[in-house]
Amino acid sequence: DVKVTQSSRYLVKRTGEKVFLECVQDMDHENMFWYRQDPGLGLRLIYFSYDVKMKEKGDIPEGYSVSREKKERFSLILESASTNQTSMYLCASSTTGKTQYFGPGTRLLVL
């Protein structure tokens, strides 16, 4: 059974804190993605990675960075959390051009 796991289901952080969200997939997929999902705005791509140590900006990369040191793990970093980064964060992985699988999501609240 395919699996994408995310390190936390719920997180509460304070403004200015550094936040790490981790994602692990067990399908040996080359591509991994971070999205945020907000009511009425759908899924928006923050960053994606098509290989270890490779990354590309998505549609809304400002305020975020990513790290992919191993094929199975993709981390999203909020360098200095702000209240407008309160959102549902979804990780996904895929083989190029094929099925994309999502993790269960992390609901982040920044106070």
Next chain:
Amino acid sequence: GQQLNQSPQSMFIQEGEDVSMNCTSSSIFNTWLWYKQEPGEGPVLLIALYKAGELTSNGRLTAQFGITRKDSFLNISASIPSDVGIYFCAGPDVTSGTYKYIFGTGTRLKVLA
């Protein structure tokens, strides 16, 4: 970013009824994916389609990859209360030469018992 046109936006149906929703694009797709998302959860893959004309079933769900490669349909037969959620289509954006995926706007389904 670019989105797929999905309709209807929402549906209220009686338990036991059949449901039909569709997704259209201005460009062709090589893969169509259908997901269901429940509140507070990540999207769960329902059906993946890889070939024009393909018709695939998963229990009470049936999806088709349109012959023009610009549309896809999802049908749910004999709906039950646990079918409630948001259904959305997606596909890899191969025409732009990237690895990105494009998502539909979603169909919100509510089932009345």
